[in-house]
Amino acid sequence: MDDLKNFLGRESLTVSEAMRQIDGNQHKILFLTDDRQRLIGCVTDGDIRRFLLSGGAMSAPVLAAANRHPKSAKNMTEARALYHRKDYIVIPVIDGDGVIIDLFAGEQDEWQRPRNPLRIPVVINAGGRGTRLDPFTRVLPKPLIPVGELPIIELIMREYQRYACSDFHIIVNYKKELMKAYFADNERQYHISWYDEEQPLGTGGGLSLLKGKLHSTFFFANCDALLTSNYESIVKFHRENGNAITMVCAYKNINIPYGVVEMGPGGVITGMKEKPLMSFLTNTGIYLVEPEVVDDLTDGEAIGFPDIVERQRQKGRRVAVFPVPENDWMDMGQISELEKMRERLYGE
Template sequence: MDSIQMFLANCNLSVSQAMRKIDSNSHGILFLVDDNNLLVGCVTDGDIRRYLLSGGGMSDVVARASNQKPKVARSLAEAIKLYHNRDYVVIPIINNQGIVIDMYMGEGVKDKKYSPLHLPVVINAGGKGTRLDPFTRVLPKPLIPVGDLPIIELIMQEYQSYSCDEFHIIVNYKRELMKAYFADNEANYNITWYDEEKPLGTGGGLSLLRGKLKSTFFFANCDALLTANYESMLKFHKDNGNVITMICAYKNINIPYGVVEMGENGVITDMKEKPLISFLTNTGIYIVEPEVIDDIGDEEAIGFPDIIEREKQKGKKVAVFPVSENDWMDMGQLPELEKMRKKLFGE
């Protein structure tokens, strides 16, 4: 029953609470039950993303985002047949009253299936990594190891799983160490290097690639690893005609205090005990059209968020693609670096 409870939640949960439970079961799906434990729907991380993109809110009841006709089985044999006939993740098994009595998740771990995207990848690896001092006094941030590999190589391998094998890396601080590491690397990555002679910010280094890229490309900082579905991101980008799609993660933080809202003359207008705060945060990963590079001045020092604002002011389409906080690992600070290592490789 413990394994079943991982996948069950009351249909009156908020979207934010449902996202956290989906993250905890690591299968990307949650089955919703009413107060009598009857199965009334299911919701996936994709369902939630579509609901939020349509204007829904994190505090809304999750039932609004759900599929109210989930696929179910009434026996293990039926569940096995359903599971293997279609690309299902989990099949709930219900009794005659409609109560979930078991879950079928296959007989082993399913291999991830990735569609080849064949897009170039630009990685901004020129910063000093001051948040990771003193490690970055010795190594550039991209070469700081997470387990057996440096962070930049883990990022590159994630893109390679989508057949994105063409890498363009912008370097500055301790760049010779970076180049030496990959020169001796047995993996023989396809890398073109771009040297910043002066710091150009999180976006200005793209000016060094003027005329080099003819297609849509991924643009990423070197301190974040994303395990979301890159194919879905690209489809969203293309379907909406964006020049830039910013990948943002929902962060959920429990405030450990009672929060009071005050009106005129000190009148208490609202009180919440240890509220859950949800917000979108920039992962530092983007999908970009090459025309954006032409709008950056030669050796212009500028942050990429400022480039996004510039494109907006020109009337071009920019948008956010939201992902779960569980899909985003940031190693820009020492505590987060340790969290990333544990998540990827265990204790």
């Protein structure tokens, strides 16, 4: 396991601060302590997601989203028995004063439990020119740019295959023959249906090529975003809420390196914040979509998928956000992000 300190946070943290700390450990959980280091609660990324979806704010105290009665054990033997009794993530071991002295998270590699099969079709939009990755994309289409040992599109496909999602529909345009040739020679067999754009149709218009091909909920993804969240949770949220579209969004946290001043009428200072932390949701380019959304598209219309989302909203259909932690999303759409992605995936 990571160092114990990576799993401990003070009760005074905000939701935003706790989320950043949760992102720093592999089990996505934070145990909250008082000023005497005693265990008083715990919070997971799922707890924070439910709190935010219910209307909670990132600036709220983390205790508002936390479980105030977490399970704990007095020794490792008790922790092991408790861990296997129910589907717990981590069991803290506390001393007689309630101070956390150790954690039990299962035996080696036990935390990597197999994913439940979803068997949902996956549509990947791979037709863009990838201008942000110029000059690399003068030679290769963006989906085939390697990140370590594999091109980004294959990394994305393998993540879906972990959930038994193996029916791939790929929309292509720019350098499409290179794309098809790569998979034709690939030693790992993929079940792929190809859809050729005759002209650029934007991030959403290419879906019109799939009319009549999809008859159930499907994933729709850009070819430059890798998501490591629990896909099963996304599907459950989508179906339980009856969404036409679920947009996966990541919380981004940015420290402004300046003092921020708020000004009122006449130049009066109404507030000041020194190097504030700004939090906002950003679209990852990954969605769950119902087939009737495809049926509504106009053949040959160039349109961005965010505009399709807005049209569905205007029709009165439910469109919603599924928020994920910042570290669950890797974006390789810019050259500066390629090296960061490689380091995260391969630890080099």
